Amino acid sequence: xxxxxxxxxxxxxxxxxxETLETVLLDLGQRPGDGDLVDxxxxxxxxxxxxxAMFGFDRVAAFTHDFETAFxxxxxxxxxxxxxxxxxxxxxxxxxxxxxxxxxSTDAIIGEAIVAELHRLVSGLGSGGAGAEAHEPEAAAPPAxxxxxxxxxxxxxxxxxxxxxxxxxxxxxxxxxxxxxxxxVVADLGAVPELAALDPEHCFIRWxxxxxxxxxxxxxxxxxxxxxxxxxxxIAPLGEAAPDAAEAPMPAAQAAAISAPPARKTPAAKxxxxxxxxxxxxxxxxxxxxxxxxxxxxSDDKGSTVRVQAERLDELMDRVxxxxxxxxxxxxxxxxxxxxxxxxxxxxxxxxxxxxxxxTMGVRMVPMGTLFARFRRLVHDLSRDLSKPVxxxxxxxDTEMDKTMIERLADPLVHLIRNAxxxxxxxxxxxxxxxxxxxxxxxxSARYVGAQVLVSVQDDGGGLDTAxxxxxxxxxxxxxxxxALSEHEIHQFLFHPGFSTARTISALSGRGVGMDVVKRTxxxxxGSIDLTTVPGLGSSVTLRLPLTLAIIDGLLIRxxxxxYIIPLSAVEECxxxxxxxxxxxxxxxxxxxxGELVPFLRLRDQFDAAGQPDPHQKVIIISTGEMRxxxxxxxxxxxxxxxxKSLSKLHADVTMFSGATILGDxxxxxxxxxxxxxxxxxxxxxxxxxxxxx
Amino acid sequence: MTDAxxxxxxxxxxxxxxxxxxxxxxxxxxxxxAIETAMVREIIDPVPLTRVAGAKAHLPxxxxxxxxxIPLADLHERFGMPAGQTTPDTRIVxxxxxxxxxxxxLGIIADKVHEVSEVSRAxxxxxxRIGMNWRPEYISFITKWNDEFIIVPNLxxxxx
Numbered sequence: 001x002x003x004x005x006x007x008x009x010x011x012x013x014x015x016x017x018x019e020t021l022e023t024v025l026l027d028l029g030q031r032p033g034d035g036d037l038v039d040x041x042x043x044x045x046x047x048x049x050x051x052x053a054m055f056g057f058d059r060v061a062a063f064t065h066d067f068e069t070a071f072x073x074x075x076x077x078x079x080x081x082x083x084x085x086x087x088x089x090x091x092x093x094x095x096x097x098x099x100x101x102x103x104x105s106t107d108a109i110i111g112e113a114i115v116a117e118l119h120r121l122v123s124g125l126g127s128g129g130a131g132a133e134a135h136e137p138e139a140a141a142p143p144a145x146x147x148x149x150x151x152x153x154x155x156x157x158x159x160x161x162x163x164x165x166x167x168x169x170x171x172x173x174x175x176x177x178x179x180x181x182x183x184x185v186v187a188d189l190g191a192v193p194e195l196a197a198l199d200p201e202h203c204f205i206r207w208x209x210x211x212x213x214x215x216x217x218x219x220x221x222x223x224x225x226x227x228x229x230x231x232x233x234x235i236a237p238l239g240e241a242a243p244d245a246a247e248a249p250m251p252a253a254q255a256a257a258i259s260a261p262p263a264r265k266t267p268a269a270k271x272x273x274x275x276x277x278x279x280x281x282x283x284x285x286x287x288x289x290x291x292x293x294x295x296x297x298x299s300d301d302k303g304s305t306v307r308v309q310a311e312r313l314d315e316l317m318d319r320v321x322x323x324x325x326x327x328x329x330x331x332x333x334x335x336x337x338x339x340x341x342x343x344x345x346x347x348x349x350x351x352x353x354x355x356x357x358x359x360t361m362g363v364r365m366v367p368m369g370t371l372f373a374r375f376r377r378l379v380h381d382l383s384r385d386l387s388k389p390v391x392x393x394x395x396x397x398d399t400e401m402d403k404t405m406i407e408r409l410a411d412p413l414v415h416l417i418r419n420a421x422x423x424x425x426x427x428x429x430x431x432x433x434x435x436x437x438x439x440x441x442x443x444x445s446a447r448y449v450g451a452q453v454l455v456s457v458q459d460d461g462g463g464l465d466t467a468x469x470x471x472x473x474x475x476x477x478x479x480x481x482x483x484a485l486s487e488h489e490i491h492q493f494l495f496h497p498g499f500s501t502a503r504t505i506s507a508l509s510g511r512g513v514g515m516d517v518v519k520r521t522x523x524x525x526x527g528s529i530d531l532t533t534v535p536g537l538g539s540s541v542t543l544r545l546p547l548t549l550a551i552i553d554g555l556l557i558r559x560x561x562x563x564y565i566i567p568l569s570a571v572e573e574c575x576x577x578x579x580x581x582x583x584x585x586x587x588x589x590x591x592x593x594x595g596e597l598v599p600f601l602r603l604r605d606q607f608d609a610a611g612q613p614d615p616h617q618k619v620i621i622i623s624t625g626e627m628r629x630x631x632x633x634x635x636x637x638x639x640x641x642x643x644x645k646s647l648s649k650l651h652a653d654v655t656m657f658s659g660a661t662i663l664g665d666x667x668x669x670x671x672x673x674x675x676x677x678x679x680x681x682x683x684x685x686x687x688x689x690x691x692x693x694x
Numbered sequence: 695m696t697d698a699x700x701x702x703x704x705x706x707x708x709x710x711x712x713x714x715x716x717x718x719x720x721x722x723x724x725x726x727x728a729i730e731t732a733m734v735r736e737i738i739d740p741v742p743l744t745r746v747a748g749a750k751a752h753l754p755x756x757x758x759x760x761x762x763x764i765p766l767a768d769l770h771e772r773f774g775m776p777a778g779q780t781t782p783d784t785r786i787v788x789x790x791x792x793x794x795x796x797x798x799x800l801g802i803i804a805d806k807v808h809e810v811s812e813v814s815r816a817x818x819x820x821x822x823r824i825g826m827n828w829r830p831e832y833i834s835f836i837t838k839w840n841d842e843f844i845i846v847p848n849l850x851x852x853x854x
Binding site: 322325562606607608645647648649650651653654655656657660661662666667668669670 | 741742744745746747748749750753756757758761762763764765767793794796798799800853854
């Protein structure tokens with residue numbers, strides 16, 4: 001069942017890294033001087049390169065290497081990442097993605113062109129002239145350490161003893177050092193204990209390396225980039241009187257230098273070096289603080305996240321669902337039992353089950369921010385292609401939704417954002433004429449309203465041209481010329497398949513596909529879509545989406561013989577239908593709740609319930625957004641932990657219910673779709689209004 | 695009717711048209727239907743039905759089968775029969791059919807479940823065009839079993 005294909009793992013990992021890289025690059029475009037961002041980008045590249053090579057993605061590794069080399073100059077602070085560099089870097093990132101996903105579809109020449117462009121930008125601004133070889137400019141402008149670099153470095157390496165447990169291979173790191181130039185490696189076996197006390201998983205050996213190569217200090221540090229938190233590294237120029245640490249083991253150098261993997265149990269170089277740890281401490285502390293902080297954060301992240309297959313999460317959710325159902329049955333049994341012990345256990349199980357339920361649900365929830373981040377690139381590219389400077393603002397990134405919902409939202413939002421930039425935001429002249437700032441603004445926001453999440457895309461453009469939409473609708477024969485329609489009704493034509501008012505067809509819009517697809521997708525998620533516009537000031541599209549969670553708190557009610565669940569989050573209050581309202585309601589179906597008119601629906605009528613209604617009908621006031629509707633039921637049974645089971649495909653035509661659940665006695669109960677019922681109520685209220693007006 | 699093996703009907707259902715298929719014989723109303731055993735998941739005693747308001751008449755509600763909520767189909771309506779009464783013989787046959795390339799699990803009300811037997815298209819009778827109120831697309835073919843005519847239904851067409 002589990003697919004452990006290492007290549008696939010690399011692909012997944014790379015996809016995530018590339019996503020991170022994109023975010024970082026876009027951030028960098030806004031804050032060019034931010035060293036942390038440059039470091040983060042560099043690390044992502046470094047990891048892609050490393051694992052790419054490991055899994056046989058040689059082209060990826062080679063290209064990323066070139067990319068990384070160019071980026072290294074930025075990291076060293078020689079040049080500042082400007083807008084142009086960010087743009088080229090983004091295309092380089094896209095190229096890496098192509099190399100990973102579909103290497104045959106692209107030609108190496110594209111990669112070469114990107115790298116050449118990157119180098120041109122980097123070296124054109126940097127101090128060194130010829131830029132193709134990265135090491136040259138580095139050597140050309142060394143800040144202070146010009147002379148020692150010629151001679152090389154004396155490097156003291158002391159790993160934390162438990163480094164081997166993390167899978168680090170010290171010998172591999174030594175090999176990497178050798179790649180920089182000829183090395184004399186001396187192992188210090190002083191700390192190796194007697195054989196009996198030897199823990200083979202501990203690294204007792206320290207190394208002193210004399211590297212004879214004119215490479216920069218950073219090149220040496222880079223080798224240990226990923227383990228620098230777990231080791232003490234000292235780097236001193238070779239030319240100077242080397243610190244005691246490096247000097248002391250020199251006599252033994254000849255012996256151990258050649259045999260690179262030092263034999264562990266040979267006490268050949270038993271030269272205790274007491275000075276070294278002290279020498280090691282100081283330079284480590286000197287390292288720039290932010291760098292250290294970055295490393296810490298990185299290792300924290302690694303420790304606190306686990307990658308889990310989505311199916312396993314679904315499976316877990318199903319199990320928890322079963323548990324909750326079983327628990328409900330237990331509670332029912334305990335309720336009728338006189339055994340206090342059983343009652344106590346049932347209560348305990350109930351508490352545990354509801355805690356487990358909440359935790360499991362939380363695992364499936366993903367903040368909207370993960371989705372929003374993807375659109376920054378879209379806005380960046382569109383704003384460049386259309387030459388419309390746009391400021392992209394996101395609000396409510398921490399609003400959480402079920403992962404599957406978020407995935408399905410991506411495409412509709414792409415459409416909406418495209419529309420906002422392409423149609424919404426005016427061109428520069430129009431904006432100047434309207435006295436608006438030259439930079440347009442698009443706000444993508446998410447927030448909770450009751451049991452729903454509202455996601456809206458808002459622009460500060462020209463707003464919808466109602467007259468033109470009307471003209472187009474008449475032209476397409478959708479309405480009779482001169483028909484009396486409200487603005488709202490006219491705007492609905494935008495959701496008509498094949499409807500487009502764009503005068504010219506561009507690559508982005510004008511083909512008339514899009515809004516109808518958006519509408520269908522949102523409705524398939526049992527959401528709704530609202531469109532508001534203010535001429536001259538902009539328009540906004542709001543998606544109302546249910547928080548489709550696998551389990552909800554519900555209110556169990558009875559209508560006739562049937563039992564139904566109302567999501568508790570939508571319930572505002574429960575009332576008794578007074579005989580006065582009951583009698584009057586033949587004429588009108590709304591009641592007054594503290595002076596406010598609330599339309600109500602008799603669920604008995606809606607559900608075609610058989611038999612006589614109970615004498616004392618109950619009203620449950622539910623709300624979504626601003627609308628409130630009363631639902632009249634025979635009996636309110638109580639709250640119920642509801643495991644949502646979606647309805648079968650065969651019941652796709654059923655609109656009043658959003659799903660079903662299993663009750664404590666094993667029978668199935670339907671879950672009311674509150675938004676649909678409010679819609680019904682609204683329709684009812686409007687008919688009432690027209691009836692009153694007539 | 696005599697031997698129908700020579701009927702040159704196009705083989706619409708399956709690559710080997712004359713291969714006998716294992717089928718479960720169930721009674722719905724006065725008719726016997728043959729449900730291919732490969733589709734059948736289990737046969738259970740009647741369980742409480744949860745009626746779904748607004749659903750189509752042949753899919754009146756939902757049942758809970760071991761923690762899974764599945765639709766219950768009543769084929770009486772599709773074949774113009776009055777709704778059956780629950781008797782000691784009534785069973786629910788849980789089947790899995792493919793609808794728009796997705797597997798869908800559902801229960802079918804059977805007034806009686808007979809036995810598993812072999813049916814073959816080789817004995818298929820031409821579906822008569824007259825003298826039948828049933829819509830032809832609901833029927834894969836009609837064949838004989840124990841001297842009785844049985845219907846091999848096209849469930850995907852019936853259910854949608």
